[in-house]
Amino acid sequence: MRQLLTPKKLIVRTLAATILLLIIVLMCSLIGAEKISLRAVLGGAGTAEQVNPDYEIFMHFRVPRVILAAIVGAALACSGVVLQGLLRNPLADPYILGISSGAGLGAIVAVLSGFTWTLWGRSPIAVFAFVGALGTVWLVWFIGRLTGRFHVTGLLLAGVVVNAFFSAVIMFLTSIAKSQQVHSTIFWLMGNMTEEDFLVLWIGAGCVLAGTLALFYISPQLNALSFGEEDARSMGVNTSKTQMVAFAITAFVTAVAVSLSGLIGFVGLVVPHGVRLAAGPDHRQLLPLSAVVGATFLVVADTLARTIVAPAQLPVGVVTALVGGPFFLVLLVRYSKRVNWLR
Amino acid sequence: MNSIIEVKDVSFGYTRQSTILSNISFDVPVGSFLAVAGPNGAGKSTLLNLLSGSLTPKSGTIRIDAAPIESYSTKSLASKIAVVRQEFVPVFGFSVIETVMMARTRHYGQVGFESKADRKIVNEAIEATDTAQFAARPLGSLSGGERQRVFIARALAQASDILLLDEPTSFLDLRHQVDIYDLLKAAQSEKNKTVVAVTHDINLAAQYCDHIMLLGGYPAGAGAPGRHQSEGNYCVGRTRDVFSPEQIEEVFGVKVFSGEVGRERFFLPLGRFAKDYRGISRT
Structure with missing residues (x-):
């Protein structure tokens, strides 16, 4: 039984989830x-001669990495929510419209080019991946438009075709590249968290937060769009504007996430479904909750990735798939009968 | 009487060459109930999509409440017209009350939530369609008839002057068909809504509607009573005038047995191998 969402419920639930996230962020940082111990960290930075090692590790290695995971997790989960709603397809994820192959292509071009400059602390790989991701989405959108005003099937097929084509280009480039270059590309593509400057983190966090807020602003229209464009339009929703805005923001936020950490699968697919099954499909609640849950999920996954085989590290993408897959199946089997979510 | 929908010389085709509707003209008076009947492919749903503004005519004009339909914004048109399309269930399981509340989306404030007034309107719509007992259930768990009532509730909650419905009773059993028509009739008489329904149920249409539009099926210009001979292959008029056995047989290309209940006729189509095919009197 589900009652209508009220602003009070929304705020209470989002706050509760955020507090949980903060606790997990603190725990994972330790x-x-x-x-390292929390007591030692609270002792402060220490003096120039006698630095506090616990504080150094906490502030310069753990916290930036955990925050990065939170930003990327929130971005991917939000994109997943919106694309599943826009395309009315439960299989949609942030990468479905070609972002992954576009970013991959950008990454390998950057590696092959041998550039070594940095832009706002980002490597050429990240910058090229960002541009590649956005360019591909624009291309898919453009091809999709040729099949109709906003033809969901046309858009999906355009995404599949562009993905396949760019994957072929990536394979071609891989086959002519040196093995060291191939290795760094593949390692990047698997999705990795690294310790970033705070400047990078604040820029990333700003982008993702702004995107999430903008998507929340149009969430009632996204609800109406779940019933199809015709229905939404007859209910007074300006569908083409909503779709374009939602699509652009999603692409941007995903591209930011990809340029921060490479391709991390499963977060954008599993988290929206999990939240939807537990709290219902209303986008006004689904978006903020998914952002927080996605952040939590990726923080935990990344902590596992850097501790399971310590001192070595796993790519976090491996962990999200290994944890996310079974977790998703459990959710699916447990809740699908009760919620009738597929019908 | 004032006309809330005025259609003048409207033609439409899905490609440049083809024409599915040509030179259609008719008016729908405020607070009346019009049924659009006709064979498959005659353009009934196309006409409905033209009236709802999702298609634009190739030529001719459609006026809603005296203003051209293209002069309305999406938002302002939604307060004139609500549409119930053929059954569609969204991928993700919205509950009944959430679905009905969506009709109020265009009135939500900056933060995206409904007001007290919105809740009142939604509750009335749910009351009127007798859907309160499953208001918290997901749409996917309802039967076809229940779901159709929910979509009508949503259309009522839109608080528009006009209701457009595309085959509201298809796939429903006798009881639910009658329920739907009673519901529409109540909306018409109690709330003074103008109802336009595309339907294959000519017998129910005869019983509930004030006017009938019979679309397609016979060559333009052929003479028959009540037909707009010069204006293409359709006719509009009072149920009794439009629904004559000759006209039904001609438009649908099938032999019918017809009789009278009281004021209105009813029609029973009978094919070659039907038991009483021979019993049909030939005209």
Whole structure:
């Protein structure tokens, strides 16, 4: 039984989830190959001669990485929510419209080019991946438009075709590249968290937060669009504007996430479904909750990635798939009968 | 009487060459109930999509409440016209009350939530369609008839002057067909809504509607009573005038047995192998 969403319920639930996220962020920042204690961290930075090692590790390695995971997780989960709603397809994820192959193509071009400059602390790989991702989405959108005003099937097929084509180009480039270059490309593509400057983190966090807020603003229209364009339009929703805005923001936020951490699968697919099954499909609640849950999910996954085989690290994408897959199946089997979510 | 929908010389085709509707003209008076009947492919749903503004005519004009339909914004048109399309269930399981509340989307404030007034209107719509007992259930768990009532509730909650419905009773059993028509009739008489329904149920249409539009099926210009001979292959008029056995047989290309209930006729189509095919009196 589900009652209508009220602003009060929304705020209480989002706050509760955010507090949980903050607790998990703190806990995960203390866990790692090098043991540190909260008491020692609270002791402060120490003096120039006598630095506090616990504080150094906490502030310069753990916290930036955990925050990065939170930003990327929130971005991917939000994109997943919106694309599943826009395309009315439960299989949609942030990468479905070609972002992954576009980013991959950008990454390998950057590696082959041998550039070594940085832009706002980002490597050429990240910058090229960002441009590649956005360019591909624009291309898919453009091809999709040729099949109709906003033809969901046309858009999906355009995404599939562009993905396949760019994957072929990536394979071609891989086959002519040196093995060291191939290795760094593949490692990047698997999705990795690294310790970033705070400047990068604040820019990323700003982009993702702004995108999430903008999507929340149009969430009632996204609800109406779940019933198809015709229905939404007759209910007074300006569908083409809503679709274009939602699509552009999603592409941007996903591209930001991809340029921060490479391709991390499953977050954008599993988290929206999990939240939808637990809290219902209303986008006004689904978006903020998915952002918080996605952040939490990726923070935990990344903590696992850097501790399971410590001192070595796993690519976080491996962990999200290994954890996300079974978790998703459990959710699916447990809730699908009760919620009738597929019908 | 004032006309809320005025259609003048409207033609439409899906490609440049083809024409599915040609030179259609008719008016729908405020607060009346019009049924659009005709064979498959005659353009009934196309006409409905033209009236709802989702298609634009190749030529001719459609006026809603005295203003051209293209002068309305999406938002302002939604307060004139609500549409119930053929059954569609969204991928993700919205509940009944959430679905009905969506009709109020265009009135939501900056933060995206409904007001007290919106809730009142939605509750009235749910009351009127007798859908309160499953208001919290997901749409996917309802039967076809229940779901159709929910979509009508949503259209009522839109608080528009006009209701457009595309085959509201298809796939429903006798009881639910009658329920739907009673519901529409109540909306017409109690709330003074103008109802336009595309339907294959000519017998129910005869019983419930004030006017009938019979679309397609016979060559333009052929003479028959009540037909707009010069204006293409359709006719509009009072149920009794439009629904004559000769006209039904001609438009649908089938032999019918017809009789009278009281004021209105009813029609029973009978094919070659039907038991009483021979019993049909030939005209």
